[in-house]
Amino acid sequence: MQFDFLKPALLAFLHKGLSIRQFRQLAILDFLRGAAVGKEMPRQQAERVRALSLLTADAVLDRLGSHEQGLTEQEADNQRERFGPNEVVQEQPLSWQAHLWLCYRNPFNVLLTLLAVISYLTEDATATLVIGAMVVISTLLRFVQEKRSNGAADRLKEMVSNTATVLRRESDATVPADTQRRFDMPPRPHDARKTEIAIKQLVPGDIVVLSAGDMIPADLRVLAAKDLFVSQAALTGESLPVEKFATQHDPSVTHPLALENLCFMGANVVSGTATAVIVATGNHTYFGALAERVTAQDRTPTQFQAGVNKVSWVLIRFMLVMAPLVLLINGFTKGDWLEAALFALSIAVGLTPEMLPMIVTSTLAKGAVVLSRKQVIVKRLDAIQNFGAMDILCTDKTGTLTQDRIVLERHTDAFGTVEDGVLEMAYLNSYHQTGLKNLLDVAVLEHVELNKTLDIAGNYRKVDEIPFDFARRRMSVVVSEHDEHHLLICKGALEEVLAVCTHVRHGASVQPLSAGLLAQIRTITAGLNQEGLRVVAVATRELPPVRHSYGVGDEAELVLVGYIAFLDPPKETTAPALRALHAHGVEVKVLTGDNELVTLKVCKEVGLPVKGLLLGSDTEAMDDARLAAAAETTTVFAKLSPVQKERLVRVLRDRGHVVGFLGDGINDAPALRAADIGISVDSAVDIAKEAADIILLEKSLMVLEAGVIEGRRTFANMLKYIKMTASSNFGNVFSVLVASAFLPFLPMLPMHLLVQNLLYDISQIAIPFDHVDPESLTRPQRWNPDELGRFMVFFGPISSIFDIATYGLMFFVFHANSAAHQTLFQSGWFIEGLLSQTLVVHMIRTRKLPFIQSRAAWPLLAMGLTIASIGIFLPMGPLAHYFKLQALPWSYFPWLAAILLAYMALTQGMKGFYARRYGWQ
Incomplete structure (x- = not known):
């Protein structure tokens, strides 16, 4: 099958930095726009969904083996064992084998593997072992770190997992055989209980209670609905919500998304309430059927990832130019094309930031764990x-x-006089509404004075409800007292309530709402607002007890009875x-x-x-x-x-x-x-x-400020590695080109370059734990790949200057100027190259004077010291002959110290010049 419908979404996926959720939504949307009816999901599944929409509520429950009071815990467990968790396949974690392959599968490891194969074919066992170790260590480090990171992220996400409200029966015995099914009424206490469970625990047959703000957690058949409006923009691209009903009015409709009594995973409730039964979960949902056809499993690159990828490919392109150049220079000047090819491949490997994915992942993971301790x-x-x-x-x-702790501060009539009758009406409205209860409703219900002095809820029976929505900015309930009359009580924003009022209550009388009274009302409420009080208007309308269903059109000709005013202190x-x-x-x-x-x-x-x-x-x-x-x-x-x-x-x-x-x-x-x-x-x-x-x-700006700082610290540490690696690699290329052009032998063997690169990469593992200078946290930090190129040009050649100085030292002072003495030369440059690379970490990590004004965290210091010690030990110790190195005379080390000190001084000077001209990120 051709997947042309995925092309627009894939382009956005690769280039626009969309989330994985948005990618799936785009894929589905483009598919729906270009596909014929029935092709979005298997035809059998589409026909099943349509058949369920045409059945009565009782028949749907019978087919699903459910009940109007919901499933028992045992029935839900049986269904969960049969259908599995309510998760879409793309959201499930990779198996360890697939994850391990993903950690290995990058251009850098492929190059290393190719080099190992060539070394094996040329019977260079030591090089094969070292290169193989680089591949294994790089892959395993990334695998272990990402496994830990993903596990930590999953544990953190479980703390905020979404839930759904479902009905649960205690046992089959609680369901009388002759019980009439009334989904529009709340369940009786002895029949069922409402409970919140994680969305992934939902099963087919569960009865779900929906209200404004809820996600549609699975594919649902609506059993009862009251002014239910659902946004399907994530599935269809329609900007306006659509109304859903308990019945399908047009039986000729075949497209699943057009069915009026079905709601699909991926949508959300905008307003209204409903009771619905789950007909499909996980991969069996409409969304899941489409998601299974999207084979891409990779996460969408963010702006930062796109920048990291850009840098990686800049280095790879740089490598593709420089490696052949090194090959040609060494091939023609040395005459050994095989050795030249191995050396060129080693240079290619040295230019590739193979630890970059692991460094980025571990730094982000550490940041996430630190943020979790700060309530983020x-x-x-x-x-x-x-x-x-x-x-x-x-x-x-x-x-x-x-404070997010709203208290009911005042209840007055329309003219500012305290009036308990207004409080009673507000209480009835908040008590009987079943939609989205906000903090204002909670404040009314918890009002201490009201609870002590009023006991009116029991005298009224709820007839109907007109739910809140953000267009009307008001909501109403209709109640009945002893079935003598129906009373519509409307509560909402002042202007929106005034728009449907024609009269105002003043004491025992009701007066027409004239322009003069309107001006007086606005003056009174403005005064309350200026005291910091939030004003909610309350209005009523008496209706004859002849109906049981009411709608928005009944919010007319209301009588303004007064206001309730709330205080939310800073x-x-x-x-x-x-x-x-x-x-x-x-x-x-x-x-x-x-x-x-x-x-x-x-x-x-x-x-x-x-x-x-x-x-x-x-x-x-x-x-x-x-x-x-x-x-x-x-x-x-x-x-x-x-x-x-x-x-x-x-x-x-x-x-x-x-x-x-x-x-x-x-x-x-x-x-x-x-x-x-x-x-x-x-x-x-x-x-x-x-x-x-x-x-x-914790809903606090102070918590947010801590998160902002940690985000900047995390970004700064990632940027350190990228700067260090890019500038160091850039300088090494110049050093190799100079050495290749003028030396009668290779400046280093391929194995030396690989060991040096491996040790340097290991030293970078501690970067996520490093400190960040306070001044680097004072302003927003953005990814700027262009700035990195400039940084490479300024700082990369500095290391080349001292590499060339080391060449002169070994060539003229220690007379390592022929092929017979090349091991001495290579040993000298091996130590200087590794120590200068390790030292540059501390030079570039800060704008300040390293070790004195700004000291690295102890893990980075310890790792750097360990790697430097290993670098000196390899030529000077008993393993030297295994690595084709030799011990250096002790007189070499004073020269080495002078070169490194000069390198630090010049780098520090360049930092000052660069920061003054371009700033320091």
């Missing part, structure tokens, strides 16, 4: 670099700048955290759906300077270019919709900023996906946690 869980290791590169943080107000840690973020080059912008007066009051209290204010309505009047320019100089954005938040994040990114977004609600999910780094909290709704790259176990 990294879902995707590569996100750490974006954390350090972030220069703008967009955050909501509630729970971030404030956190004590917010002000110092904002100062710390500012000091580290991160600008904080507040993006909130709340009132601008409340937001400005909070910003003033926490000491956040407000350079400008824009409302959601203001942003709608601007095109992207104007909005981007305005966003640069604006601090507070208030009364925003989810789409407006997403757009602001996107235009800031288009201006070249690395943007982080901190949010925890369903309205934050689009912005979380649009940001360079999405940040959420463990208490967030499922769709927000799924969209985020970083999860905070």
Whole structure:
């Protein structure tokens, strides 16, 4: 079968730095756009899904062996044993054999293997052994480190795993045979219990309870729904949510995604509530069937990985030019083409940063573990670099700048007089709503005064509910008292509630809502806002008890009865955290759906300077270019919709900023996906946690500031290795070219180069544990491959100067100037080359004076000292003849010390010149 439908997604996968989740979504979307009906999944599966949509709810449950009160624990265990976990195959970890092969399979190891084969064919057993050891050590180091890293990452991700609400029966005996199935009513206590379980534990037949903010955890058949709107953008690309029902109205529909009573894994609930039964899990879902056809298993390169890959390929291309050049020079000047070929291949290996994947992985893993100790869980290791590169943080107000502990401060009528009747109406609304309960509802229900003085919930029966959505910004419940009348109670944002009010209650009378009263109401509520209180309006409407189903259209001709006002005090840690973020080059912008007066009051209290204010309505009047320019100089954005938040994040990114977004609600999910780094909290709704790259176990900007610093530290250590390796390798090539052109013998044997390269690479393993200078953490750090090329040109040739000085020392002072004395020459350069490479680690790791002003961490110091000792021991000890080396006269070492000190002095001087001209990253 041809996979042309995957080409656009694969291009994005390779070049745009999308996440693996976005890659799969693009692949599916492109497939759906180009495929005929039924080809997206096996036809048998498509027909089964359609058949389930046409059955009654009872028939669906019978076919799945389920019950209206859900499965028992034993039934769920049996189903799980039969169908396996609810996971898609691409998300499962590789087997150890596949992982080991992946660790081996890179251009660097292939070159080493080729060189080992050539050495074996030429009966050079020592070279074969050394090269083979390089391959084995490099592969095993990466395998072990990645295994540990992946295990640590998995354990961290398990701490924030998403869950679903399911019904569980205690036993079969609790289900009466004549029980009428009513999915639109909550389960009776003796019938079933609601429980939260991990999404991967779900099985076919589980009854799932859905509300706004939930992910669709598997393929579901809807049994009952109330104003259920589902976003299928991840599957179809449709920007608008679609409504789902308990029945399929048009039986002629055949496309699975068009079926009205089916929801598919990968979608999420925008508003409303529903009860549904799982019909398929894991690879048997619609999403899983498509994912199985995408054979690519590699993770998508992030911006940093793309930069690392770019550097690797620059070095490989450099190698492909220089290795043949070395071959030709040595072949023509020495006459031994086989030896010249082996030497050229050794040079090629020396130029390849074969430890780079392992260094990057171990550094990221260490960063993730350190962050976990600071209450920051990294879902995707590569996100750490974006954390350090972030220069703008967009955050909501509630729970971030404030304590996330909202208290009900005041309840008044429309004219500001304390009124218990308003509190009663708000209580009934919050008590009976089954959708997404926010902090305002919790504050109402937990109000101490209300719990002591009111006992009205038992007098009312819930009739229906009109769930909240972010377009209306209000929600309503309909209750009945002794079935005498129906009372619609609406609660929501002031302007949105006023839009559907025609009257206002004043004492015992009801007055028409005139323009004068509207102005008076807005003055009263503005005063509450200026006190830092968030105002929620409450309105009612009496209806005859003739219906049992109500909709948005019934939110009309309401009577405004008053307000409930909430206080969310600022956190004590917010002000110092904002100062710390500012000091580290991160600008904080507040993006909130709340009132601008409340937001400005909070910003003033926490000491956040407000350079400008824009409302959601203001942003709608601007095109992207104007909005981007305005966003640069604006601090507070208030009364925003989810789409407006997403757009602001996107235009800031288009201006070249690395943007982080901190949010925890369903309205934050689009912005979380649009940001360079999405940040959420463990208490967030499922769709927000799924969209985020970083999860905070504590919703605090202080925690976030610690994460930013650790991200920069991690990035800085990775950059050290890349700079060291690139500049050192670049200098070695010049040294080899000079030596090859003028010496009557090879400056080093292939085996010497390989051993030197192996020892140097081992010394770099400790880099992830190194310290980072404080000044390197004060500003965002971005990947800049072009800067690396300049760095190579400035610092690489310095080592060549002292390599050439070593040539002169061995050639003229110690008279190693003929083939008969080449072993002495090679031993001298072997030690100098290895020690200078090891020393450059400490020179380049800091802008300061090494060992004095900035000292490396003890693991890096210990590793460097160990490798230097081994490098000296090999020629000077009893193993010298095995490596075709020989002991050097003791008079060599004072010369060596002088060369190394001069090398340090010149490198330090170049650092000062380079930093003054180009800066020091």
